[in-house]
């Protein structure tokens with residue numbers, strides 16, 4: 269039986285293990301971390317608050333994945349209607365703002381609608397980047413005040429430096445009628461690509477991976493430091509070495525390429541041009557539950573540290589002690605565009621000060637817990653370098669027969685279900701002995 273080695277124990281590693289199990293193979297999964305689950309790991313602190321390693325909800329529409337995830341938590345999951353809102357210059361606005369302009373100052377609404385109509389009636393122009401797309405879709409005023417401003421915080425670069433091939437259903441383009449309807453009065457259009465989500469009742473998001481230890485031999489604290497694709501050998505920082513017949517990797521490409529023996533310089537350099545955000549997650553627990561109407565809040569203002577807030581106690585009541593609430597704030601950096609230079613303690617203090625300044629935390633709230641985690645690879649940045657650099661890197665991995673997968677192997681904007689499927693595909697390619705990786709989005 270082929271010795272297929274899998275690097276990473278996140279959703280992609282899980283998908284690979286699942287696919288190999290179907291062939292009667294119990295693979296070995298290696299991970300440098302001391303826990304399994306990658307980005308979907310969950311931790312309960314000593315005060316009883318549970319936080320995921322980044323806010324995670326499952327909104328997959330794929331019935332097969334829905335069924336699988338449900339099975340692994342014994343059908344014990346919360347089915348929740350999504351509630352999202354936006355904070356902008358002291359106002360709380362319904363999501364998506366382009367369909368709910370009525371909360372904005374009247375003069376601004378007039379300016380936004382005028383610009384929108386002007387764009388709507390203009391002849392089509394070529395779209396060279398994300399900024400062009402935003403202006404063509406919403407008019408300049410709205411584009412600059414909302415998505416471009418938010419994007420600078422979330423992607424750490426400008427819209428003019430980004431492509432549009434990550435958009436999918438993420439940004440809703442309203443018709444004239446929809447824009448006007450939302451400008452004159454409140455309404456409830458059903459247009460967001462996420463309407464409902466599921467979340468495990470107990471144990472946080474990682475519970476969806478409850479069965480992984482039964483499917484695979486998991487070796488934690490095994491950091492791969494070199495791979496020789498010719499000899500088919502992987503070496504680990506702890507001195508161990510393993511041989512393989514086929515290798516499936518979910519390691520982030522900028523880390524993977526420099527460790528491959530014989531990788532040409534231009535390919536390694538291409539991997540270093542791939543940009544990704546780093547996210548500092550600040551976790552706060554307080555003695556009050558009614559912290560927010562929605563489970564997720566988007567924050568547009570440049571002078572506020574966090575880009576997104578989520579409220580884990582609203583995903584499952586078991587995520588916080590009775591009567592308490594929790595907040596997870598996302599603060600973004602990137603090696604390429606906005607290096608992380610601040611200490612974690614300073615970021616925690618800044619987040620707490622901004623939670624108070626925005627009124628999300630009251631002066632009377634007692635903070636029961638506070639800590640932070642840094643996710644080095646968070647969201648892939650679709651900058652103008654990505655397409656070419658990725659072609660070079662994936663082409664080389666295909667040539668040397670390393671099957672890449674997952675968000676940071678495919679290097680796409682993939683959700684958990686897509687990372688799982690990507691892992692399945694990479695395992696499938698490894699089984700069939702094909703040279704191609706899972707070649708994702």
Ligand SMILES: Cc1cc2nc3c(=O)[nH]c(=O)nc-3n(C[C@H](O)[C@H](O)[C@H](O)COP(=O)(O)OP(=O)(O)OC[C@H]3O[C@@H](n4cnc5c(N)ncnc54)[C@H](O)[C@@H]3O)c2cc1C
Nearest residue numbers: 276278279280299300306307322324325492674675683684
């Ligand atoms: C802030 C944030 C919020 C998100 N929210 C959602 C959401 O709500 N819903 C949703 O569906 N998706 C969400 N996602 C996306 C989701 O997290 C990913 O699609 C998925 O977790 C990626 O899984 P993966 O296995 O590809 O990568 P990872 O989970 O990163 O797994 C890679 C693994 O490789 C290991 N590794 C790395 N280097 C080495 C090495 N040298 N040696 C050994 N092991 C190594 C890592 O430790 C890690 O365990 C979110 C992502 C982020 C960043």
